[in-house]
Amino acid sequence: MLKLENITWSLEDGRGILNDVSLEIPDSKLVVITGPNGGGKTTLAKTVAGLITPESGKIIFDGQDITELDITQRAKLGISYAFQQPVRFKGLTVRDLLELAAGRELKQPEICELLGKVGLCKNDYIDREVNASLSGGEIKRIEIATVLARNTKLSIFDEPEAGIDLWSFAGLVDVFKEVKNKINGTLMIISHQERILEIADEIVVISGGKVESSGSAQEILPKLIKGSRAPRPCERS
Amino acid sequence: MNDITKQLLEMISDYNGEFNGAYNIREDGQCAARQSSENIKIESKQDAPGLVIHIKPFTKGEKVFIPACVTKSGIDDLVYNDFYVGQGADVTIVAGCGVHNSGEEEARHNGIHRFFIEKDANVLYEEKHIGTGEAEGLRKIDPVTDIELGENAKLTMDTVQLSGVDQTTRTTRGVLGDGARLIIKERIMTDGREQAKTDFYVELKGENSGVDLMSRSVARDESYQEYHSVIKGMNVCTGHSECDAILVGNGKVSASPQLDAEHPDAALIHEAAIGKIAGEQLLKLRTLGLTEEEAEQKIISGFLK
Numbered sequence: 001m002l003k004l005e006n007i008t009w010s011l012e013d014g015r016g017i018l019n020d021v022s023l024e025i026p027d028s029k030l031v032v033i034t035g036p037n038g039g040g041k042t043t044l045a046k047t048v049a050g051l052i053t054p055e056s057g058k059i060i061f062d063g064q065d066i067t068e069l070d071i072t073q074r075a076k077l078g079i080s081y082a083f084q085q086p087v088r089f090k091g092l093t094v095r096d097l098l099e100l101a102a103g104r105e106l107k108q109p110e111i112c113e114l115l116g117k118v119g120l121c122k123n124d125y126i127d128r129e130v131n132a133s134l135s136g137g138e139i140k141r142i143e144i145a146t147v148l149a150r151n152t153k154l155s156i157f158d159e160p161e162a163g164i165d166l167w168s169f170a171g172l173v174d175v176f177k178e179v180k181n182k183i184n185g186t187l188m189i190i191s192h193q194e195r196i197l198e199i200a201d202e203i204v205v206i207s208g209g210k211v212e213s214s215g216s217a218q219e220i221l222p223k224l225i226k227g228s229r230a231p232r233p234c235e236r237s
Numbered sequence: 238m239n240d241i242t243k244q245l246l247e248m249i250s251d252y253n254g255e256f257n258g259a260y261n262i263r264e265d266g267q268c269a270a271r272q273s274s275e276n277i278k279i280e281s282k283q284d285a286p287g288l289v290i291h292i293k294p295f296t297k298g299e300k301v302f303i304p305a306c307v308t309k310s311g312i313d314d315l316v317y318n319d320f321y322v323g324q325g326a327d328v329t330i331v332a333g334c335g336v337h338n339s340g341e342e343e344a345r346h347n348g349i350h351r352f353f354i355e356k357d358a359n360v361l362y363e364e365k366h367i368g369t370g371e372a373e374g375l376r377k378i379d380p381v382t383d384i385e386l387g388e389n390a391k392l393t394m395d396t397v398q399l400s401g402v403d404q405t406t407r408t409t410r411g412v413l414g415d416g417a418r419l420i421i422k423e424r425i426m427t428d429g430r431e432q433a434k435t436d437f438y439v440e441l442k443g444e445n446s447g448v449d450l451m452s453r454s455v456a457r458d459e460s461y462q463e464y465h466s467v468i469k470g471m472n473v474c475t476g477h478s479e480c481d482a483i484l485v486g487n488g489k490v491s492a493s494p495q496l497d498a499e500h501p502d503a504a505l506i507h508e509a510a511i512g513k514i515a516g517e518q519l520l521k522l523r524t525l526g527l528t529e530e531e532a533e534q535k536i537i538s539g540f541l542k
Contacts (some may be wrong), residue, residue, distance in 0.1 A: 075526040087521040101374035101525045
């Protein structure tokens with residue numbers, strides 16, 4: 001289980017991004033973190049993966065305080081993070097990256113299975129460099145595949161829908177559905193997409209650097225949908 | 238042939254006690270072994286040290302190896318090798334160079350290679366340079382490559398020099414005929430106080446000729462690299478050059494690509510990027526469980542692959 005206790009973090013200019021966030025993410029669930037842009041969702045995910053060090057508060061993973069651990073140590077404990085904007089590498093191929101993620105050499109069928117899961121045709125991609133020649137959608141899928149290749153206790157996906165066209169996105173929702181059924185670990189997905197919210201077990205709404213609400217999807221989702229359809233004050237006649 | 242030559246040969250070419258194809262092994266300025274094949278004739282040059290290599294028209298799938306090794310201090314080896322590749326031939330030429338220096342004096346190899354490639358021929362030219370030995374004496378390799386490509390001929394040059402060579406000046410010149418293609422992939426890594434200069438000059442004379450020039454380099458420690466390329470578009474042609482360099486430690490790189498369009502239908506492109514390893518690349522690999530040092534090493538080895 002992942003537990004965040006009173007996490008705070010602010011920008012250099014003093015603006016608070018996370019203001020005393022406390023949260024529990026149960027095991028083996030698909031938890032979607034949602035909320036308005038700028039609300040602190042990505043910062044929260046980066047704090048868990050170790051890319052950002054909180055100013056105060058504690059992060060407990062499987063009973064261990066990991067607040068002081070660096071990115072590599074957390075990765076080795078079983079935390080994976082799929083970047084919102086995937087990184088490109090001149091020279092590293094899709095195979096290289098997936099093997100680094102898996103921590104071992106992968107056989108052809110294993111690579112094919114991973115790429116198949118994210119909807120990429122294997123033969124076109126295995127030996128391709130993860131460089132600027134890949135489209136936004138392709139690199140996003142490869143990024144997701146690197147996290148699937150690790151098969152860790154906690155997998156965090158930061159806005160998997162960003163940069164993917166609507167047609168491809170439908171396929172991606174299926175990927176998460178399948179992953180949810182197949183792996184034992186916890187999936188934490190940051191998303192605005194209703195279709196991703198619909199497959200969640202739990203939903204956490206982060207707004208203004210705080211947890212606005214959290215609970216089961218059945219409980220939270222209807223409120224979110226209702227809220228998004230209600231006219232805003234300035235739109236009322 | 239001495240043991241150092243044998244070790245160098247394994248590093249610079251596919252040598253495993255023998256070569257599968259025609260070959261000439263040069264050791265400290267002398268010929269250590271030579272064998273021609275039915276289609277590839279290797280002969281000594283009459284007017285200067287070096288070789289004349291004739292590859293018969295329509296020779297397919299054969300290889301020729303011409304490695305050169307300098308194994309001791311005080312050797313300054315200069316060699317002129319001319320390759321005549323006949324029409325429609327499709328061959329691989331492997332021309333590595335290893336310099337081992339365990340003494341105080343300089344050890345140098347300067348190979349001047351000229352390629353005359355006829356119509357429709359296709360050549361893969363592999364060149365691997367290495368320097369070994371711990372001594373004070375400098376290891377130098379200064380290759381010159383001159384390429385003439387006939388109608389629809391193609392040459393792919395794959396050239397690698399990863400550490401150990403103290404000073405190098407690499408000069409490559411190409412003149413392309415109608416429909417000819419020149420592809421150059423260069424990878425260089427310098428460390429310590431090594432210096433590497435690389436100079437490309439390509440004339441796209443023929444209609445629909447094209448060059449693709451890719452240089453990737455890593456400059457570590459206190460090393461210094463210079464890159465200079467000139468692509469002259471003199472007809473309807475395409476030229477592309479790409480120069481990427483990674484700086485590690487106090488490594489320094491100067492890149493000056495030059496494009497000269499002398500024809501209204503010349504399409505020339507250059508891309509260049511020099512900098513440290515991007516922080517986010519290190520972060521990504523660390524999230525996969527690699528330490529910062531492991532991540533750096535993977536990024537560099539992938540980049541120079």
